[in-house]
Amino acid sequence: MSDYSQQYDELCQEIGEAAKLDSIQQLLEWDERTIMPPKAGAYRAEQVSLLAGLIHERRTSPRVGELLDSLADSPLAADPHSDQGATIRVLAREYRRDSKLPQALVVELSKAKVLAQQNWVQARSSNNFPLFRPHLDNILRLMREMADTIGHAGSRYDALLDYFEPEAKTSEVAAALSALKDDLAPLVAEIAQTGRHPKMEILQRDYPIAAQEEFGKRVAKDIGFDFDAGRLDVTHHPFCCGMGPFDCRITTRYDQNFFPSAFYSTLHESGHGLYDQGLRADQYGLPSGSYVSLGLHESQSRLWENMVGRSYPFWRHYFPELKKTFPALGETPMSDFHYAVNDVQPSLIRVEADEATYNLHIIIRFELEQALLSGDLPVADLPGAWNEKYQQMLGVVPDDDADGCLQDVHWSAGLIGYFPTYSLGNMYAAQLFDQAAIELGDLAEMFGRGEFIPLLNWLRDKVHRPGSCYTAPQLMHNICGESIDHRPLLRYLRTKYAPLYGIGH
Incomplete structure (x- = not known):
């Protein structure tokens, strides 16, 4: 040697x-x-x-x-x-x-x-x-x-962002989010102008917690989460925690009268867990066995939560079983349920926001935490600044701080620089989903048959196994032939919402 x-x-x-x-x-x-x-x-x-x-x-x-x-x-x-x-x-x-x-x-x-x-x-x-x-x-x-x-070169935020999105600069992230916001705002306005709304009471019926847990675990297992190397528990704010090559913990929180809360947080954290479980165990702790960035990590959770879990073919497969599990659904048509879980409505709670408005929640936090870190925004003024930005950007104002500036755990955990990775993840997810469809064929048909492992295997090969051998932009270029681009996300959203709200593609 x-x-x-x-x-x-x-x-x-x-x-x-x-x-x-x-x-x-x-x-x-x-x-x-x-x-x-x-x-x-x-x-x-x-x-x-x-x-x-x-x-x-x-x-x-x-x-x-x-x-x-x-x-x-x-x-x-x-x-x-x-x-x-x-x-x-x-x-x-x-x-x-x-x-x-x-x-x-x-x-x-x-x-x-x-x-x-x-x-x-x-x-x-x-x-x-x-x-x-x-x-x-x-x-x-x-x-x-x-x-x-x-x-740092004048921006404290750069130094902290680097821990979550290595080598990224605040100015670059701000530019990407600004471009996304410029195209999202007209889409959200266009949907609002239709005046259409799904029957949201469908999601607010009696959904017993034990049955929610069983159903959520069943779906997590179907998409590939290995419960022999992981587990699902309850917490105040859902998270995923990898603590060894064969020990990945995911968490959720339940609301007996609101089905999406636990189900979609379980899918979201399962997406994180699939990434952790897809990293090479023999390289654990080394860069070659570690995730490349939080943006790529969030791309996995948002892809499984939304592009798979809110799709029509997904529910075409699972809805018959859902109705058997929850009698409160009665004779509810599957199309009504699918419409309800894809409702677009400005809201207060980030983790329950729809796909069209979700990134506006992130932009608010991105702007606020930069101001907090620089000292331009005193902590005492945070509740008022939070409410003002929600009024400006989403047209809603929380009744209290629990649903306002206290809703997320991140700042208490010192995770300043984390929030923008959610939006980077949304953009990465749309690009990856497009490329997977090119290479694998009709993903919708697969989901309708309950076949999710081909997509997982593709992600394992392209995203998980390379670890941190490439930077996030390099890895995306290797997979998709391009760096981050918000336009695939906008195409995906318009394609989804066009038939639901009667808007143009």
Whole structure:
């Protein structure tokens, strides 16, 4: 074995140990957000922050830096897109960024996030923004310090966005979202002008929670989620958490009188889970076995949730079983149910928003969190700013902060820079769906027969298995021959809504 091979193996060993520690941290955080008793919260923050410090110490150790320096010009790094080349390239980039952060800051921020998330649950349930305000102030203070310590070219947001969408710039994301907004607004207005509305009471009948869970798990299994390597649980805000190559946890929340809430969050998180389960287990913890970006990760969840799960062929297959499972549906025609789950209506809650207005929710958060991070928007003014933007962009205003600025967990978790990846994911999903149809044939016919594995296998080959051997733009170009483009998403939406609302394609 050459010296370079030995050094590479040592590097993988060091990073692999850090990945094991990270998986333990993920397990603790999953436990906290699902079944941990409330009084355990303060000590959980101590546990998680200790692990965060150990992980940071191992990933930024001088020895890791020495190995990366030695391997940078080695034959193993010659092909930047090979497993070895990508591992060296990506780890070196992350090392340069993360080694600037003092361990004390990493520990303090990790502890603050855990405590803020626990506080957010209380604040939202009691509609008490003042209770949450000091925690958000502290999170933002630490995130500013983190961004300034890493360094940036004038935009703190760039430094944080990089953790979710590597190498992306705020200006580029803003341009993509602006182009999307310019074409979405006329579509939403055109639909509103028709005055048409589905029978939404169909979705608001009695849907027993136990039956919802059984049906949701059945569909998740049908699309490929492996319950021998994962599980479904209940939480305040649905999420997916991978804590090992064969341990992927997805969560949902149930409303007995609103079917879409749990069903579509289960499909959404299953899409995330399919990506995690599709990564190469023998490369776990290394870039070649890790997702490339949150935008690509969100493309998987949004594709399965919407382009598959809200399609007419999907419900042509599942609706007979749905009626047997939920007697409240009675003689409801399948077309009425399909129309209801594709209702377009400006609303307050992001996770329950329709596909046409969803990205407007994201743009609001994208603009607000930039202003919060820069300090242009004081935290005390957030509720008012939130309500004003909802009035301007969607024409609705929340009655309280629980359905307003407290509705999402992200800011309490320090996930500033995450929100725009949802819209990037929507755009990526439409491009991937178009390409899959070109290469696989009639996807609608497959869905109507309950055949979802051909699409999953295509995504596994094209998106999951490459890991982070390419950047997100490079991977999309390899698959679709183009970088991000909002026009396929607009074509998809117009094609779906034309027969439902009588609008032009």
